[in-house]
Amino acid sequence: MTETALVWLRRDLRLADNPALRAALDAGFAPQLVYIDDPEGEGGWPLGAASRAWLRRSLAELAEAVASRGGRLLLEQGDSLTILRGLAGELEAGAVYWNRRYEPAVIERDQAVKQALRGDGLEARSFNAALLREPWTISTQQGGPYKVFTPYWRRVQADLDEVSPPCAAPRELPPSKLEGRSLDDILPLPSPRWDRGFWEHHRPGEAAAHSRMEAFFEDIDDYPEGRDRPDLTATSRLSPHLAFGEISPRQILHALREDSPANEEARQHFIRELGWREFSYHLLFHFPECTDADLTSSLKGFDWAEVDEDSLEAWRRGRTGIPIVDAGMRELWATGTMHNRVRMIVASLLTKNLRYHWLHGARWFWNTLVDADLANNTQGWQWSAGTGADAAPYFRIFNPVSQGERHDPDGAYVKRWVPELQAMPLRHLQQPWTQPDALARCGDYPAEPLVDLKSTREAALAAYKASRS
Ligand SMILES: Cc1cc2nc3c(=O)[nH]c(=O)nc-3n(C[C@H](O)[C@H](O)[C@H](O)COP(=O)(O)OP(=O)(O)OC[C@H]3O[C@@H](n4cnc5c(N)ncnc54)[C@H](O)[C@@H]3O)c2cc1C
Known part of the structure; x- marks a missing residue:
């Protein structure tokens, strides 16, 4: 009988160009694919709600693709090492293969897993996917x-x-004698179904x-x-x-x-x-500490403002009264993504005009993005805040009005996500507060911007200057 190798899938939910799976097959093992939901193994950044909604669909697609080749994707939940050991015992597996991840807590967990499995006499190998x-x-x-x-x-x-060059997907996979747990069991559908709108924009898998x-x-x-x-x-x-x-x-x-x-x-x-x-x-x-701390000391001693919960909530919900910012935050809430240019604009407003530490934004993005990625999200926020390596300097403060005029020249993006402003003439669309009469006819859209762009810009620059001296 062919010996089993567990192939432990994580952020490599694919069959083609999957080096761990390919290596198991090339070494003559019968691969048993397993996904383990292990939030505690992710340290301080377990997957957020929007990403979990994506994950559920992605796993369903993968399970189907595995089944169509004769195999089964086992789904499990709990401590990764305990589960891998249990499965290896039940299947009398000779090896556990996986593709590497690079998040600090995960590296630590994976190193401990590798050492423990090797201590059990198993072959434990990891690959770059x-x-x-x-x-x-x-x-x-x-x-x-x-x-x-x-x-x-x-x-x-x-x-x-x-x-x-990428390696090919297997045409066939061996049958499995184990059932595993159900998707509903490990990743229940969101309730209420706030994710429904996502799937008009995305198809995972x-x-x-x-x-x-x-x-x-x-x-x-x-x-x-x-x-x-x-x-x-x-x-x-x-x-x-x-x-x-x-x-x-x-x-x-x-x-x-x-x-x-x-x-x-x-x-x-x-x-x-x-x-x-x-x-x-x-x-x-x-620089593994960068997920929670400034990467450079460029803003050491900077006077970050104390968070006002109502203002933070207005930013989160797209109720700042600044159209391009609100459009972005509503796009994020409705679809789980946001255009890169708008990510930079909303991040600038939060870290510069509001002067809130970038972690407040990074945490919100982490929970609401379907593409939440600890490397990209951390660097995106640190770059925008001016604390990152090779970052935009803090004193480069985006003006959301001119950014909106330049990058959304016909106002189509704002009007799509902020439909209250449908009737606002294009020349005022990005700063509707200058037209109180027209704005009064725009439903309950905020009459005033959350912050005065000019004075908050000056205050941010003054705080920056003070921190430098
Ligand atoms: C504040 C902030 C937070 C961000 N958070 C994330 C995040 O959590 N996850 C994420 O994947 N990206 C993040 N980004 C980067 C970027 O906004 C997205 O990668 C991009 O919008 C994805 O759209 P796309 O696939 O159409 O990009 P495309 O323009 O088609 O680019 C192709 C791919 O290149 C990579 N890429 C593009 N731009 C960047 C960039 N600036 N930094 C790193 N990789 C990039 C992405 O993997 C992207 O899918 C963030 C940017 C900012 C400013």
Whole structure:
């Protein structure tokens, strides 16, 4: 009888280009796929509610794909090591394989798991499924980690041709003698069903990830021009698929080279964005404390404002009275995602005009984003706040009015997510408070902005100056 290897799936919810699964098959094992819901193993950042809603659907898709090949995806919940040991015993498995993750608490947990399983006499091996280059494989000439994107990316790009081609999905998987738990049991449907609207915008799972990539490649030439326009759908919208590993950057890179009609500028620009994701992981790995603390000391001693719960709630719910901010926060609530440009605008308002520490924003995003990714979310917030490596300096404060006018020139994005402003003339749309009569006819949209943009900007700059001196 063929010996079993457990293949422990985590953020690699796919069958193609799954190195742990491929290695188990190549080594002659009968792979048993298992997903373990283990929130405690994630340290201070267990998956948020929106991501769990995505995860449920992604697992359902994967279970179906596994079943169609003759196998079964086992679902379990609890402490990872205890469950892996139990399953290895029941199945008399000889090995446990998995793909690596890079979040600090998870690294610690995984190292303990590896050591314990090896102590039990099992073969325990891990692989790279998520990155083009793992963080410890590149360093500066001085031997340390990179802190600036451009030289980092130049270094990674130099070897991109060496990234191995993706490996194929198995055509068949062996049957399983175990049942595991049900999806409803480990990931019950949200109640009430606040996630319903999400699925008008997204389809989780490996097959959908590939369809999304192919659809994006059709129009990829518009990416460099259109990527900053939230009113258009010019970006790939692959982020939740990448966050759950339904598709790998290696597969995207390969498809971009082999199958896409992209012109060179579009191709390079898009690969560079994947580079920002790689850079976030590089920083997360080398500076693990950055998930909860400023990465640089640029704002050491800064006078962050005490949080006013009502103001924070107005920001969260898209009731600030600043249309582009409200549009973004409502898009997030309704769809589980937000356009990158608008993420930067809402983050600037929170960390600069309101002067709240970036963690308040990062925590809200973590709970509401379907693409929540600890590396990207941490760096996105630290970059916006001015505390990150290679970040926008604190004194660069976005003006949401001019940002809205520039990046949503026809007002279509604002009008989509803030329908109260449907009748507001375009020239006033991004600052409706200047037209009290017209605004009075816009339902219950706030009559005044939550903050005075000019005076809060000045106060933020003064606080910044004071912290420097
Ligand atoms: C405050 C803030 C928080 C963020 N939180 C997250 C998060 O939790 N998860 C997340 O995946 N991204 C996050 N980002 C980065 C970025 O906004 C999203 O990756 C992007 O909007 C996803 O849309 P897309 O897939 O259409 O991107 P595309 O433009 O099509 O880019 C392709 C892929 O490249 C990567 N990428 C693009 N831009 C960035 C970037 N600036 N930093 C890192 N990777 C990038 C993503 O994996 C993305 O899917 C955040 C940005 C900010 C400013």
